[in-house]
Amino acid sequence: MDTDLSKKRLADLALALADLAYPEMELRENPKTGVRFNSVSCITYLTDPVYHLCVMIEGAKHGNGLVQIAPCPTWIEQRAAEDGSTTLFLKRGVWLFHERCFVDTYDPPRRITYFANFCTFPSSGGLTNGGVQLERGLVIPRSSSQLEAFVNNKLLTRLLLARAGVAVPATLAFTHKSALNYEQSVGGTTVAQIVPVHEDAACPEFFRKHLLQFLKTTKSQRIVIKPSGPMWMESRLVTFHLRHETDKMVATLQDVYNQLYDGDSILVEVFITTAPTHHVFTAREFKLQAALSSQVASTMAEDGATVLVEEQEAVEEEKEIATFVGEKNDVSELSARVRVVVMRVPRGAPVVSKIVCGINRSSGPVNGDNTIPISLDGMLDQWGMRSSKFKATLVEAIHAEARETLNAIIAFENGLEPDARGGASAQTDCIGIDFVISTTDKVLLPVVIEVNDHDCTFQAQMLEFMLPETMGETVRPWIINAVSRSQCYLVTNRTLLLIGAGGYSKRFVFDCARTLGVRLVVVDSDVNHPFREMCDLFVPMSEIIDHVNDKQNAESICARLEQLGVKPDGVLTFWEDCGPLSAFVSQMLGLKGNSPEAQMRAKNKAVTQATLRHADTHELPHRVPPHMFAVKQMVVDTEEQLERALEEMPLPAVLKLAHGSSACGVLLVSTKKEARKEWTLCKRSFTSEHVHPGIGLGFGNQMLLAEYVEGSEHDVDIVMTDGELQAAFISDNGPTRLPLFCESSATMPSTLHKDKQAALVACAIQCCRALGLHTGVFNVEVKMTPLGPKLIEVNARMGGFYLRDWIVRLYGVDICQAAMLVALDVSPMIPRTCESRGVMMGRQIYSSSHGHVRLEQLAELHQDGLIVLNQFEERMPDVEKFEEPFANLAVRADSHAMARAELQMVWRSLRLERNDLPCSWYTQNFE
Numbered sequence: 001m002d003t004d005l006s007k008k009r010l011a012d013l014a015l016a017l018a019d020l021a022y023p024e025m026e027l028r029e030n031p032k033t034g035v036r037f038n039s040v041s042c043i044t045y046l047t048d049p050v051y052h053l054c055v056m057i058e059g060a061k062h063g064n065g066l067v068q069i070a071p072c073p074t075w076i077e078q079r080a081a082e083d084g085s086t087t088l089f090l091k092r093g094v095w096l097f098h099e100r101c102f103v104d105t106y107d108p109p110r111r112i113t114y115f116a117n118f119c120t121f122p123s124s125g126g127l128t129n130g131g132v133q134l135e136r137g138l139v140i141p142r143s144s145s146q147l148e149a150f151v152n153n154k155l156l157t158r159l160l161l162a163r164a165g166v167a168v169p170a171t172l173a174f175t176h177k178s179a180l181n182y183e184q185s186v187g188g189t190t191v192a193q194i195v196p197v198h199e200d201a202a203c204p205e206f207f208r209k210h211l212l213q214f215l216k217t218t219k220s221q222r223i224v225i226k227p228s229g230p231m232w233m234e235s236r237l238v239t240f241h242l243r244h245e246t247d248k249m250v251a252t253l254q255d256v257y258n259q260l261y262d263g264d265s266i267l268v269e270v271f272i273t274t275a276p277t278h279h280v281f282t283a284r285e286f287k288l289q290a291a292l293s294s295q296v297a298s299t300m301a302e303d304g305a306t307v308l309v310e311e312q313e314a315v316e317e318e319k320e321i322a323t324f325v326g327e328k329n330d331v332s333e334l335s336a337r338v339r340v341v342v343m344r345v346p347r348g349a350p351v352v353s354k355i356v357c358g359i360n361r362s363s364g365p366v367n368g369d370n371t372i373p374i375s376l377d378g379m380l381d382q383w384g385m386r387s388s389k390f391k392a393t394l395v396e397a398i399h400a401e402a403r404e405t406l407n408a409i410i411a412f413e414n415g416l417e418p419d420a421r422g423g424a425s426a427q428t429d430c431i432g433i434d435f436v437i438s439t440t441d442k443v444l445l446p447v448v449i450e451v452n453d454h455d456c457t458f459q460a461q462m463l464e465f466m467l468p469e470t471m472g473e474t475v476r477p478w479i480i481n482a483v484s485r486s487q488c489y490l491v492t493n494r495t496l497l498l499i500g501a502g503g504y505s506k507r508f509v510f511d512c513a514r515t516l517g518v519r520l521v522v523v524d525s526d527v528n529h530p531f532r533e534m535c536d537l538f539v540p541m542s543e544i545i546d547h548v549n550d551k552q553n554a555e556s557i558c559a560r561l562e563q564l565g566v567k568p569d570g571v572l573t574f575w576e577d578c579g580p581l582s583a584f585v586s587q588m589l590g591l592k593g594n595s596p597e598a599q600m601r602a603k604n605k606a607v608t609q610a611t612l613r614h615a616d617t618h619e620l621p622h623r624v625p626p627h628m629f630a631v632k633q634m635v636v637d638t639e640e641q642l643e644r645a646l647e648e649m650p651l652p653a654v655l656k657l658a659h660g661s662s663a664c665g666v667l668l669v670s671t672k673k674e675a676r677k678e679w680t681l682c683k684r685s686f687t688s689e690h691v692h693p694g695i696g697l698g699f700g701n702q703m704l705l706a707e708y709v710e711g712s713e714h715d716v717d718i719v720m721t722d723g724e725l726q727a728a729f730i731s732d733n734g735p736t737r738l739p740l741f742c743e744s745s746a747t748m749p750s751t752l753h754k755d756k757q758a759a760l761v762a763c764a765i766q767c768c769r770a771l772g773l774h775t776g777v778f779n780v781e782v783k784m785t786p787l788g789p790k791l792i793e794v795n796a797r798m799g800g801f802y803l804r805d806w807i808v809r810l811y812g813v814d815i816c817q818a819a820m821l822v823a824l825d826v827s828p829m830i831p832r833t834c835e836s837r838g839v840m841m842g843r844q845i846y847s848s849s850h851g852h853v854r855l856e857q858l859a860e861l862h863q864d865g866l867i868v869l870n871q872f873e874e875r876m877p878d879v880e881k882f883e884e885p886f887a888n889l890a891v892r893a894d895s896h897a898m899a900r901a902e903l904q905m906v907w908r909s910l911r912l913e914r915n916d917l918p919c920s921w922y923t924q925n926f927e
Helices: 002-019 049-062 145-151 154-163 204-215 246-257 315-325 376-382 388-414 458-466 476-491 508-516 547-564 576-589 596-603 605-613 639-648 672-685 754-771 803-811 815-823 855-863 896-909
Strands: 026-029 043-046 067-070 076-080 086-097 100-111 114-117 171-176 192-197 222-228 239-242 265-270 286-289 307-310 334-343 351-361 430-440 443-452 495-499 519-524 537-540 570-572 633-635 653-657 667-669 703-707 712-721 724-733 745-748 776-785 788-795 839-845 868-871 887-893
Touching: 002 049, 002 100, 043 049, 043 086, 043 476, 049 067, 049 086, 049 458, 049 476, 114 476, 145 154, 145 388, 154 171, 154 192, 154 222, 154 265, 154 388, 154 443, 171 204, 171 246, 192 204, 204 246, 222 246, 239 246, 246 265, 334 376, 334 388, 334 458, 334 476, 351 376, 351 388, 351 458, 351 476, 376 388, 388 430, 388 443, 476 508, 476 815, 495 508, 495 576, 508 519, 508 815, 519 547, 537 547, 547 576, 570 576, 570 815, 576 596, 596 605, 596 754, 605 633, 605 703, 605 754, 605 788, 633 639, 639 672, 639 703, 653 672, 667 672, 672 703, 712 754, 712 803, 712 815, 724 754, 724 803, 724 815, 745 803, 754 776, 754 788, 776 815, 803 815, 803 839, 803 868, 839 868, 839 896, 855 868, 887 896
Parallel strands: 026 100, 043 067, 043 114, 171 192, 495 519, 495 570, 519 537
Antiparallel strands: 067 086, 076 086, 086 100, 171 265, 222 239, 222 265, 286 307, 307 443, 334 351, 334 430, 430 443, 633 703, 653 667, 653 703, 712 724, 712 776, 724 745, 745 839, 776 788, 839 887, 868 887
């Protein structure tokens, strides 16, 4: 049967490809030439490919051969381990590359790293259940699995949503041989009356009694009867009735009951009428309400659902309003289903990927099989709701309810035992929610009619082929999440060696490792480091603080690991001073990483600039040569060198430590006298690592005098693998309090023109390549001058302070996780099209100016979501000349203007301007 199934599905795919004017499918046996796979991940959908063309098309954008379709279970091999757990391998797969479709046979089979099974009776309409066997004992990440029985249970999801405050129809439910105790599992709501039915009691009188009791609780003139369970879809056995048709309803209940499977139920619910045009008056303002009006509450759940209330303005505006709405359409006999596809994402709240509507007569059910897809915007336009402001507010409400719906399901799944879920790696990644936009008087309310499992994107796919510019939007978050879960799976239980535990600001590293499932071994010089209990193995080695002897120290580390029987799969550091040391260790162990020479070139600022100035300018003539980004610097390690530099270097100039970090020892000097004075003070103050730890003094206290360049300062955080850029994130820094260069403020994304942002990224890439840095996550500090980008320094490790947190919040990309993946030789697959989800803007908090702030108040504001606080020290440090920030206080908004206004308000409210310049001065460049 599977052979016939695959032949039919491939034949249907051939017709679809011909319709798209794609070339014929190419059948290949274990291809060794042609398109090269660029990922070890293998995301596999066991499904009919014509129903998931959008998955194939979008998947091709994320990686060659990354997303594969297996039309039938025989294309997949299941392998069992000694402990009974199983993994899957792909023997044959269908995938797209641009407009070419390949049907490849793999020998050996490819390891599947994410699995979405549509060969189940519910997903295939009863055609096949062959994929279920493949999921038994499965440990790889997957979508739905046994969970579709819960997600497709209309009664269960209705109870979950009512408890979460999402509007659902008032319901009478007759349950049949249910193994689930609904009252115990989902208590705390009155939206549904649940009546268990015993076979000997299933008679017309029984149904009539409870039906009449239910009718007394509602004034609704129409009633809907439908079966609920995994196999009931496409409106099968769904009927509509007038409230006085009790005999007909009783007969229907008896008939539906006789066709139920064990565990199913029958729902008797009030009919939710789609909002008709004449009940909508376009006004200037809409408000989100927290509760329903009494008139709506009689027919819907009174659980605090989101409500849209339209305010009618003065009577004299009615003529203007009517003109704006335009001629009313006759939609009083129509119903509209609003299908909302909502998905998990790697980090953050669930996202709505698509809204597609269907319109039909209100006399019968509305589903994907009896409607032509139309966008929500088009549907609202037909309904006469044409105000862009109104539409935006309504969409916002639908998105909020959709996120709450998936969150409620996630919370339910998290409470299940692994066996009930289908295994610890099973979760619901995608659902489709059917809303009706209802109304009573002037109240608009999105009401959830039902929830569907991951088999919910077909009508959205139709709409995308009608609107090609939207192709891939529906499944894009799904594929991004599948990639993320795949990559976590690939590194689970691998051993990562972390050189240098870092300070308080790096505590998130240990949480990230735990999330990835890697075994973390930490080597640090502090035997009593506070993070020693947060890793799997802590190896104290006090001698590694001396970075002059990094090579010898690396040999000692390797010898110690061998004694302990530790064999790392990757080496990494987030502590800048440990960059060369970690490179030596990685090289000695034969693991992925940059050379020690490249790390040293980046660590020594004098060598960095010299390397750029002498880089081969003809190697890549289509690129800007690295020397164009260089800034003149001179070593001033002795008084004689200082005097020579002062003769050659125009003033003002910048005095800095050659191996420094965090702007410690960086000072603008305007005269020769000032330069001599500050040089002497620095030489006396910055003597060794023990005196001032963590700023590079383990390499010595060599000083530099650098050219001072005018312009705005920016951080460019890039992810690279084998010299290829995977992602780049730009932040703008505000003015510093000269003559010091301690960071004061920042915003992300950049406010620069896109051409200048591109120039910053080009500068970062070219400089890293010139230094020999080809693989990893790097933080590149650049000034944008009137002549273009000029390099300040390259930090050959992930950006510090708040950068990782901001990038996660705005782009959903975790550069800490990316750094770990790269170190473990897994190329992080970051969407090239990821766009910012808002604006972050923040100020650094320093002891000298803000030591009076109440830390408890900041923590409380952060907990309440009013600010974003990134704390770098456990307690407020002492005031010093070259001080490091204690924390960053930021806000998140929809625009830079809004963020700037909100940050200034917060700063003033907390009285943080008392000993400082106004916040507006530090954020003046962020408009």
